[in-house]
Amino acid sequence: MTDVTNAQSFDADPQFGDYYALLKPRVMQLVVFTALVGMLAAPVSVNPVVGFASILFLAIGAGASGALNMWWDADIDAVMKRTVNRPVPAGKVTAQSALYLGAALSGLSVMMLSLSANLLAGFMLAFTIFFYVVPYTMWLKRSTPQNIVIGGAAGAFPPVIGWTIATGTLAFEPWLMFALIFMWTPPHFWALALFMRNDYDDAKVPMLTVTHGRRATRNHILGYTIVLAVLAVGTAFSAIGGWVYLVTALVLNGLFLKGAFEIWRRDEDMSEADNFATERKFFRLSLWYLFAHFVAILVEAALSSFGMGAWG
Incomplete structure:
Protein backbone atom coordinates (compact mmCIF):
# COMPACT_ATOMS: atom_id res chain seq x y z
CA MET A 1 0.00 0.00 0.00
CA LEU A 170 -11.14 -32.84 8.21
CA ALA A 171 -11.06 -35.63 5.63
CA PHE A 172 -9.58 -36.44 2.24
CA GLU A 173 -12.62 -35.48 0.13
CA PRO A 174 -12.79 -31.74 0.91
CA TRP A 175 -9.13 -31.43 -0.01
CA LEU A 176 -10.02 -32.75 -3.47
CA MET A 177 -12.42 -29.83 -3.79
CA PHE A 178 -9.69 -27.55 -2.48
CA ALA A 179 -7.27 -28.89 -5.10
CA LEU A 180 -9.83 -28.42 -7.86
CA ILE A 181 -10.15 -24.68 -7.09
CA PHE A 182 -6.44 -24.30 -6.39
CA MET A 183 -5.38 -25.73 -9.75
CA TRP A 184 -8.18 -23.91 -11.61
CA THR A 185 -7.18 -20.47 -10.30
CA PRO A 186 -3.89 -19.93 -12.22
CA PRO A 187 -5.18 -20.66 -15.76
CA HIS A 188 -8.34 -18.71 -14.99
CA PHE A 189 -6.47 -15.56 -13.92
CA TRP A 190 -3.61 -15.91 -16.40
CA ALA A 191 -6.14 -15.95 -19.24
CA LEU A 192 -7.55 -12.72 -17.83
CA ALA A 193 -4.04 -11.28 -17.50
CA LEU A 194 -3.28 -12.03 -21.17
CA PHE A 195 -5.91 -9.61 -22.41
CA MET A 196 -5.61 -7.20 -19.45
CA ARG A 197 -1.81 -7.06 -19.38
CA ASN A 198 -1.59 -3.28 -19.65
CA ASP A 199 -3.48 -3.00 -16.36
CA TYR A 200 -0.84 -5.03 -14.53
CA ASP A 201 1.97 -3.17 -16.30
CA ASP A 202 0.54 0.19 -15.23
CA ALA A 203 0.02 -0.98 -11.65
CA LYS A 204 3.47 -2.61 -11.52
CA VAL A 205 1.95 -5.90 -10.36
CA PRO A 206 4.38 -8.75 -11.24
CA MET A 207 1.83 -10.97 -12.94
CA LEU A 208 3.41 -13.72 -15.03
CA THR A 209 2.47 -11.88 -18.23
CA VAL A 210 4.52 -8.90 -17.06
CA THR A 211 7.60 -10.68 -15.69
CA HIS A 212 7.94 -13.57 -18.16
CA GLY A 213 5.87 -12.50 -21.15
CA ARG A 214 2.85 -13.89 -22.96
CA ARG A 215 4.62 -16.93 -24.41
CA ALA A 216 5.61 -18.22 -20.96
CA THR A 217 2.13 -17.50 -19.67
CA ARG A 218 0.58 -19.55 -22.45
CA ASN A 219 2.91 -22.44 -21.63
CA HIS A 220 1.92 -22.26 -17.97
CA ILE A 221 -1.79 -22.20 -18.79
CA LEU A 222 -1.48 -25.40 -20.81
CA GLY A 223 0.63 -27.13 -18.16
CA TYR A 224 -1.72 -26.28 -15.30
CA THR A 225 -4.77 -27.23 -17.36
CA ILE A 226 -3.35 -30.70 -18.06
CA VAL A 227 -2.72 -31.30 -14.36
CA LEU A 228 -6.16 -29.86 -13.53
CA ALA A 229 -7.85 -32.20 -16.01
CA VAL A 230 -6.20 -35.27 -14.46
CA LEU A 231 -7.20 -34.13 -10.98
CA ALA A 232 -10.75 -33.24 -11.98
CA VAL A 233 -11.45 -36.53 -13.74
CA GLY A 234 -9.73 -38.50 -11.00
CA THR A 235 -12.06 -36.92 -8.41
CA ALA A 236 -14.92 -38.82 -10.07
CA PHE A 237 -13.61 -42.02 -8.50
CA SER A 238 -13.61 -40.67 -4.95
CA ALA A 239 -16.44 -40.74 -2.40
CA ILE A 240 -17.77 -37.40 -3.68
CA GLY A 241 -17.78 -38.54 -7.32
CA GLY A 242 -19.94 -40.75 -9.47
CA TRP A 243 -21.27 -41.13 -12.99
CA VAL A 244 -22.86 -37.69 -13.15
CA TYR A 245 -19.65 -36.06 -12.05
CA LEU A 246 -17.54 -38.24 -14.35
CA VAL A 247 -19.51 -37.31 -17.46
CA THR A 248 -19.45 -33.63 -16.46
CA ALA A 249 -15.70 -33.73 -15.85
CA LEU A 250 -14.92 -35.52 -19.11
CA VAL A 251 -16.90 -33.03 -21.20
CA LEU A 252 -15.70 -29.89 -19.45
CA ASN A 253 -12.06 -30.90 -19.25
CA GLY A 254 -12.09 -31.87 -22.89
CA LEU A 255 -13.30 -28.35 -23.72
CA PHE A 256 -10.87 -26.78 -21.26
CA LEU A 257 -7.91 -28.66 -22.67
CA LYS A 258 -8.95 -27.67 -26.17
CA GLY A 259 -9.12 -24.02 -25.11
CA ALA A 260 -5.74 -24.18 -23.35
CA PHE A 261 -4.16 -25.77 -26.42
CA GLU A 262 -5.58 -23.04 -28.65
CA ILE A 263 -4.08 -20.42 -26.34
CA TRP A 264 -0.75 -22.26 -26.28
CA ARG A 265 -0.46 -22.47 -30.07
CA ARG A 266 -1.26 -18.79 -30.56
CA ASP A 267 0.97 -16.71 -32.79
CA GLU A 268 1.91 -13.64 -30.75
CA ASP A 269 1.76 -11.48 -33.86
CA MET A 270 -1.95 -12.29 -34.16
CA SER A 271 -2.87 -11.44 -30.58
CA GLU A 272 -3.46 -7.72 -30.92
CA ALA A 273 -5.22 -8.06 -34.27
CA ASP A 274 -8.06 -10.23 -33.03
CA ASN A 275 -8.32 -8.58 -29.60
CA PHE A 276 -7.40 -11.73 -27.69
CA ALA A 277 -10.67 -13.47 -28.63
CA THR A 278 -9.25 -16.91 -27.79
CA GLU A 279 -8.18 -15.82 -24.31
CA ARG A 280 -11.52 -14.17 -23.61
CA LYS A 281 -13.37 -17.31 -24.70
CA PHE A 282 -11.19 -19.46 -22.44
CA PHE A 283 -11.72 -17.08 -19.51
CA ARG A 284 -15.52 -17.23 -19.91
CA LEU A 285 -15.36 -21.02 -20.14
CA SER A 286 -13.34 -21.11 -16.92
CA LEU A 287 -16.22 -19.47 -15.06
CA TRP A 288 -18.63 -22.21 -16.13
CA TYR A 289 -15.98 -24.88 -15.61
CA LEU A 290 -15.76 -24.49 -11.84
CA PHE A 291 -19.49 -23.93 -11.38
CA ALA A 292 -20.43 -27.07 -13.31
CA HIS A 293 -17.96 -29.29 -11.44
CA PHE A 294 -19.37 -28.22 -8.08
CA VAL A 295 -22.95 -28.61 -9.29
CA ALA A 296 -22.03 -32.17 -10.28
CA ILE A 297 -20.60 -32.81 -6.80
CA LEU A 298 -23.83 -31.45 -5.33
CA VAL A 299 -25.90 -33.75 -7.54
CA GLU A 300 -23.81 -36.74 -6.48
CA ALA A 301 -24.35 -35.79 -2.81
CA ALA A 302 -28.12 -35.65 -3.40
CA LEU A 303 -28.08 -39.05 -5.12
CA SER A 304 -26.04 -40.54 -2.27
CA SER A 305 -28.54 -39.24 0.28
CA PHE A 306 -31.18 -41.35 -1.48
CA GLY A 307 -28.90 -44.37 -1.60
CA MET A 308 -28.24 -43.91 -5.32
CA GLY A 309 -24.54 -43.02 -5.21
CA ALA A 310 -22.49 -44.64 -7.94
CA TRP A 311 -19.62 -45.53 -5.61
CA GLY A 312 -18.28 -44.47 -2.24
Whole structure:
Protein backbone atom coordinates (compact mmCIF):
# COMPACT_ATOMS: atom_id res chain seq x y z
CA MET A 1 0.00 0.00 0.00
CA THR A 2 1.26 3.48 -0.82
CA ASP A 3 0.27 7.01 0.15
CA VAL A 4 -2.28 7.00 -2.65
CA THR A 5 -4.79 5.40 -0.29
CA ASN A 6 -4.34 8.11 2.30
CA ALA A 7 -4.34 10.98 -0.16
CA GLN A 8 -7.46 9.91 -2.06
CA SER A 9 -10.17 12.43 -2.82
CA PHE A 10 -13.30 11.70 -0.82
CA ASP A 11 -16.10 13.61 -2.48
CA ALA A 12 -19.34 11.81 -1.74
CA ASP A 13 -21.45 10.54 1.13
CA PRO A 14 -21.08 6.76 1.11
CA GLN A 15 -24.23 4.80 0.39
CA PHE A 16 -25.14 1.29 1.49
CA GLY A 17 -24.30 0.02 -2.00
CA ASP A 18 -20.79 1.44 -1.70
CA TYR A 19 -20.12 -0.48 1.49
CA TYR A 20 -21.67 -3.60 -0.03
CA ALA A 21 -19.34 -3.27 -3.04
CA LEU A 22 -16.38 -3.28 -0.63
CA LEU A 23 -17.28 -6.87 0.22
CA LYS A 24 -16.67 -8.06 -3.36
CA PRO A 25 -20.13 -9.64 -3.72
CA ARG A 26 -19.26 -11.61 -6.87
CA VAL A 27 -16.35 -13.28 -5.10
CA MET A 28 -18.58 -13.79 -2.07
CA GLN A 29 -21.09 -15.66 -4.21
CA LEU A 30 -18.41 -18.12 -5.33
CA VAL A 31 -17.27 -18.58 -1.72
CA VAL A 32 -20.82 -19.23 -0.52
CA PHE A 33 -21.56 -21.67 -3.34
CA THR A 34 -18.40 -23.78 -2.96
CA ALA A 35 -18.72 -23.78 0.85
CA LEU A 36 -22.34 -24.87 0.58
CA VAL A 37 -21.35 -27.74 -1.71
CA GLY A 38 -18.63 -28.75 0.74
CA MET A 39 -21.13 -28.76 3.58
CA LEU A 40 -23.81 -30.71 1.69
CA ALA A 41 -21.31 -33.21 0.27
CA ALA A 42 -20.18 -34.15 3.78
CA PRO A 43 -21.45 -37.48 5.12
CA VAL A 44 -23.14 -35.76 8.07
CA SER A 45 -26.42 -33.87 7.83
CA VAL A 46 -26.58 -30.34 9.21
CA ASN A 47 -29.51 -28.70 10.97
CA PRO A 48 -30.91 -26.22 8.39
CA VAL A 49 -30.81 -23.31 10.84
CA VAL A 50 -27.23 -24.08 11.85
CA GLY A 51 -26.24 -24.55 8.23
CA PHE A 52 -27.82 -21.28 7.11
CA ALA A 53 -26.25 -19.32 9.94
CA SER A 54 -22.84 -20.88 9.35
CA ILE A 55 -22.84 -20.13 5.63
CA LEU A 56 -24.01 -16.58 6.38
CA PHE A 57 -21.09 -16.00 8.75
CA LEU A 58 -18.71 -17.53 6.23
CA ALA A 59 -20.05 -15.08 3.63
CA ILE A 60 -19.44 -12.20 6.03
CA GLY A 61 -15.88 -13.43 6.51
CA ALA A 62 -15.36 -13.51 2.74
CA GLY A 63 -16.70 -9.97 2.52
CA ALA A 64 -14.35 -8.88 5.27
CA SER A 65 -11.42 -10.19 3.23
CA GLY A 66 -12.63 -8.21 0.25
CA ALA A 67 -12.85 -4.98 2.24
CA LEU A 68 -9.34 -5.43 3.66
CA ASN A 69 -8.03 -6.21 0.18
CA MET A 70 -9.56 -3.00 -1.18
CA TRP A 71 -8.10 -1.02 1.71
CA TRP A 72 -4.58 -2.23 1.01
CA ASP A 73 -4.79 -2.27 -2.78
CA ALA A 74 -6.43 1.12 -3.28
CA ASP A 75 -3.26 2.52 -4.87
CA ILE A 76 -3.03 -0.11 -7.60
CA ASP A 77 -6.82 -0.30 -8.00
CA ALA A 78 -6.73 3.40 -8.90
CA VAL A 79 -4.58 2.80 -12.00
CA MET A 80 -6.19 -0.39 -13.31
CA LYS A 81 -9.16 -0.05 -15.67
CA ARG A 82 -10.74 -3.19 -14.22
CA THR A 83 -10.73 -1.83 -10.67
CA VAL A 84 -10.69 1.96 -10.92
CA ASN A 85 -14.39 2.21 -10.08
CA ARG A 86 -14.13 0.29 -6.83
CA PRO A 87 -15.42 2.31 -3.83
CA VAL A 88 -12.05 3.38 -2.39
CA PRO A 89 -10.20 4.55 -5.54
CA ALA A 90 -13.44 6.11 -6.80
CA GLY A 91 -13.60 8.24 -3.64
CA LYS A 92 -16.93 6.82 -2.47
CA VAL A 93 -15.56 5.24 0.73
CA THR A 94 -12.38 6.15 2.59
CA ALA A 95 -9.57 3.64 2.91
CA GLN A 96 -9.85 3.96 6.68
CA SER A 97 -13.52 3.01 6.55
CA ALA A 98 -12.69 -0.05 4.44
CA LEU A 99 -10.07 -1.07 7.02
CA TYR A 100 -12.44 -0.65 9.96
CA LEU A 101 -15.27 -2.48 8.21
CA GLY A 102 -13.02 -5.36 7.17
CA ALA A 103 -11.49 -5.73 10.63
CA ALA A 104 -14.85 -5.60 12.39
CA LEU A 105 -16.50 -8.11 10.06
CA SER A 106 -13.49 -10.43 10.33
CA GLY A 107 -13.78 -10.63 14.09
CA LEU A 108 -17.56 -10.96 13.99
CA SER A 109 -17.59 -13.71 11.35
CA VAL A 110 -14.93 -15.85 13.03
CA MET A 111 -16.54 -15.57 16.46
CA MET A 112 -20.05 -16.32 15.20
CA LEU A 113 -18.98 -19.22 12.98
CA SER A 114 -17.16 -20.76 15.94
CA LEU A 115 -20.37 -20.49 17.97
CA SER A 116 -22.81 -21.61 15.28
CA ALA A 117 -20.72 -24.51 13.94
CA ASN A 118 -17.53 -25.44 15.77
CA LEU A 119 -14.13 -24.09 16.74
CA LEU A 120 -12.32 -25.84 13.88
CA ALA A 121 -14.54 -24.13 11.30
CA GLY A 122 -13.97 -20.79 13.02
CA PHE A 123 -10.22 -21.33 13.08
CA MET A 124 -10.13 -22.24 9.40
CA LEU A 125 -12.12 -19.12 8.49
CA ALA A 126 -9.70 -16.99 10.54
CA PHE A 127 -6.73 -18.61 8.78
CA THR A 128 -8.33 -18.08 5.35
CA ILE A 129 -8.92 -14.37 6.01
CA PHE A 130 -5.37 -14.00 7.32
CA PHE A 131 -3.87 -15.87 4.36
CA TYR A 132 -5.77 -13.79 1.79
CA VAL A 133 -5.00 -10.45 3.43
CA VAL A 134 -1.43 -10.85 4.69
CA PRO A 135 0.56 -13.42 2.64
CA TYR A 136 -1.35 -12.81 -0.61
CA THR A 137 -2.56 -9.17 -0.64
CA MET A 138 0.24 -7.56 1.35
CA TRP A 139 3.15 -9.68 0.14
CA LEU A 140 2.79 -12.15 -2.74
CA LYS A 141 0.66 -10.02 -5.04
CA ARG A 142 3.36 -7.35 -5.34
CA SER A 143 6.48 -9.46 -5.03
CA THR A 144 6.33 -12.60 -7.19
CA PRO A 145 4.85 -13.82 -10.48
CA GLN A 146 3.68 -16.85 -8.51
CA ASN A 147 1.28 -14.55 -6.64
CA ILE A 148 -1.90 -16.05 -8.03
CA VAL A 149 -0.59 -19.62 -7.68
CA ILE A 150 0.14 -19.47 -3.96
CA GLY A 151 -2.51 -16.89 -3.17
CA GLY A 152 -5.12 -19.03 -4.89
CA ALA A 153 -5.18 -21.23 -1.80
CA ALA A 154 -7.27 -18.60 -0.02
CA GLY A 155 -10.07 -19.02 -2.54
CA ALA A 156 -9.81 -22.80 -2.32
CA PHE A 157 -10.55 -23.12 1.41
CA PRO A 158 -14.36 -22.52 1.43
CA PRO A 159 -15.42 -26.12 0.56
CA VAL A 160 -13.05 -27.39 3.25
CA ILE A 161 -14.64 -25.00 5.75
CA GLY A 162 -18.09 -26.12 4.58
CA TRP A 163 -17.16 -29.75 5.19
CA THR A 164 -15.81 -28.81 8.62
CA ILE A 165 -19.07 -27.02 9.48
CA ALA A 166 -20.91 -30.31 8.95
CA THR A 167 -18.45 -32.75 10.49
CA GLY A 168 -16.19 -30.80 12.83
CA THR A 169 -13.28 -32.73 11.34
CA LEU A 170 -11.14 -32.84 8.21
CA ALA A 171 -11.06 -35.63 5.63
CA PHE A 172 -9.58 -36.44 2.24
CA GLU A 173 -12.62 -35.48 0.13
CA PRO A 174 -12.79 -31.74 0.91
CA TRP A 175 -9.13 -31.43 -0.01
CA LEU A 176 -10.02 -32.75 -3.47
CA MET A 177 -12.42 -29.83 -3.79
CA PHE A 178 -9.69 -27.55 -2.48
CA ALA A 179 -7.27 -28.89 -5.10
CA LEU A 180 -9.83 -28.42 -7.86
CA ILE A 181 -10.15 -24.68 -7.09
CA PHE A 182 -6.44 -24.30 -6.39
CA MET A 183 -5.38 -25.73 -9.75
CA TRP A 184 -8.18 -23.91 -11.61
CA THR A 185 -7.18 -20.47 -10.30
CA PRO A 186 -3.89 -19.93 -12.22
CA PRO A 187 -5.18 -20.66 -15.76
CA HIS A 188 -8.34 -18.71 -14.99
CA PHE A 189 -6.47 -15.56 -13.92
CA TRP A 190 -3.61 -15.91 -16.40
CA ALA A 191 -6.14 -15.95 -19.24
CA LEU A 192 -7.55 -12.72 -17.83
CA ALA A 193 -4.04 -11.28 -17.50
CA LEU A 194 -3.28 -12.03 -21.17
CA PHE A 195 -5.91 -9.61 -22.41
CA MET A 196 -5.61 -7.20 -19.45
CA ARG A 197 -1.81 -7.06 -19.38
CA ASN A 198 -1.59 -3.28 -19.65
CA ASP A 199 -3.48 -3.00 -16.36
CA TYR A 200 -0.84 -5.03 -14.53
CA ASP A 201 1.97 -3.17 -16.30
CA ASP A 202 0.54 0.19 -15.23
CA ALA A 203 0.02 -0.98 -11.65
CA LYS A 204 3.47 -2.61 -11.52
CA VAL A 205 1.95 -5.90 -10.36
CA PRO A 206 4.38 -8.75 -11.24
CA MET A 207 1.83 -10.97 -12.94
CA LEU A 208 3.41 -13.72 -15.03
CA THR A 209 2.47 -11.88 -18.23
CA VAL A 210 4.52 -8.90 -17.06
CA THR A 211 7.60 -10.68 -15.69
CA HIS A 212 7.94 -13.57 -18.16
CA GLY A 213 5.87 -12.50 -21.15
CA ARG A 214 2.85 -13.89 -22.96
CA ARG A 215 4.62 -16.93 -24.41
CA ALA A 216 5.61 -18.22 -20.96
CA THR A 217 2.13 -17.50 -19.67
CA ARG A 218 0.58 -19.55 -22.45
CA ASN A 219 2.91 -22.44 -21.63
CA HIS A 220 1.92 -22.26 -17.97
CA ILE A 221 -1.79 -22.20 -18.79
CA LEU A 222 -1.48 -25.40 -20.81
CA GLY A 223 0.63 -27.13 -18.16
CA TYR A 224 -1.72 -26.28 -15.30
CA THR A 225 -4.77 -27.23 -17.36
CA ILE A 226 -3.35 -30.70 -18.06
CA VAL A 227 -2.72 -31.30 -14.36
CA LEU A 228 -6.16 -29.86 -13.53
CA ALA A 229 -7.85 -32.20 -16.01
CA VAL A 230 -6.20 -35.27 -14.46
CA LEU A 231 -7.20 -34.13 -10.98
CA ALA A 232 -10.75 -33.24 -11.98
CA VAL A 233 -11.45 -36.53 -13.74
CA GLY A 234 -9.73 -38.50 -11.00
CA THR A 235 -12.06 -36.92 -8.41
CA ALA A 236 -14.92 -38.82 -10.07
CA PHE A 237 -13.61 -42.02 -8.50
CA SER A 238 -13.61 -40.67 -4.95
CA ALA A 239 -16.44 -40.74 -2.40
CA ILE A 240 -17.77 -37.40 -3.68
CA GLY A 241 -17.78 -38.54 -7.32
CA GLY A 242 -19.94 -40.75 -9.47
CA TRP A 243 -21.27 -41.13 -12.99
CA VAL A 244 -22.86 -37.69 -13.15
CA TYR A 245 -19.65 -36.06 -12.05
CA LEU A 246 -17.54 -38.24 -14.35
CA VAL A 247 -19.51 -37.31 -17.46
CA THR A 248 -19.45 -33.63 -16.46
CA ALA A 249 -15.70 -33.73 -15.85
CA LEU A 250 -14.92 -35.52 -19.11
CA VAL A 251 -16.90 -33.03 -21.20
CA LEU A 252 -15.70 -29.89 -19.45
CA ASN A 253 -12.06 -30.90 -19.25
CA GLY A 254 -12.09 -31.87 -22.89
CA LEU A 255 -13.30 -28.35 -23.72
CA PHE A 256 -10.87 -26.78 -21.26
CA LEU A 257 -7.91 -28.66 -22.67
CA LYS A 258 -8.95 -27.67 -26.17
CA GLY A 259 -9.12 -24.02 -25.11
CA ALA A 260 -5.74 -24.18 -23.35
CA PHE A 261 -4.16 -25.77 -26.42
CA GLU A 262 -5.58 -23.04 -28.65
CA ILE A 263 -4.08 -20.42 -26.34
CA TRP A 264 -0.75 -22.26 -26.28
CA ARG A 265 -0.46 -22.47 -30.07
CA ARG A 266 -1.26 -18.79 -30.56
CA ASP A 267 0.97 -16.71 -32.79
CA GLU A 268 1.91 -13.64 -30.75
CA ASP A 269 1.76 -11.48 -33.86
CA MET A 270 -1.95 -12.29 -34.16
CA SER A 271 -2.87 -11.44 -30.58
CA GLU A 272 -3.46 -7.72 -30.92
CA ALA A 273 -5.22 -8.06 -34.27
CA ASP A 274 -8.06 -10.23 -33.03
CA ASN A 275 -8.32 -8.58 -29.60
CA PHE A 276 -7.40 -11.73 -27.69
CA ALA A 277 -10.67 -13.47 -28.63
CA THR A 278 -9.25 -16.91 -27.79
CA GLU A 279 -8.18 -15.82 -24.31
CA ARG A 280 -11.52 -14.17 -23.61
CA LYS A 281 -13.37 -17.31 -24.70
CA PHE A 282 -11.19 -19.46 -22.44
CA PHE A 283 -11.72 -17.08 -19.51
CA ARG A 284 -15.52 -17.23 -19.91
CA LEU A 285 -15.36 -21.02 -20.14
CA SER A 286 -13.34 -21.11 -16.92
CA LEU A 287 -16.22 -19.47 -15.06
CA TRP A 288 -18.63 -22.21 -16.13
CA TYR A 289 -15.98 -24.88 -15.61
CA LEU A 290 -15.76 -24.49 -11.84
CA PHE A 291 -19.49 -23.93 -11.38
CA ALA A 292 -20.43 -27.07 -13.31
CA HIS A 293 -17.96 -29.29 -11.44
CA PHE A 294 -19.37 -28.22 -8.08
CA VAL A 295 -22.95 -28.61 -9.29
CA ALA A 296 -22.03 -32.17 -10.28
CA ILE A 297 -20.60 -32.81 -6.80
CA LEU A 298 -23.83 -31.45 -5.33
CA VAL A 299 -25.90 -33.75 -7.54
CA GLU A 300 -23.81 -36.74 -6.48
CA ALA A 301 -24.35 -35.79 -2.81
CA ALA A 302 -28.12 -35.65 -3.40
CA LEU A 303 -28.08 -39.05 -5.12
CA SER A 304 -26.04 -40.54 -2.27
CA SER A 305 -28.54 -39.24 0.28
CA PHE A 306 -31.18 -41.35 -1.48
CA GLY A 307 -28.90 -44.37 -1.60
CA MET A 308 -28.24 -43.91 -5.32
CA GLY A 309 -24.54 -43.02 -5.21
CA ALA A 310 -22.49 -44.64 -7.94
CA TRP A 311 -19.62 -45.53 -5.61
CA GLY A 312 -18.28 -44.47 -2.24
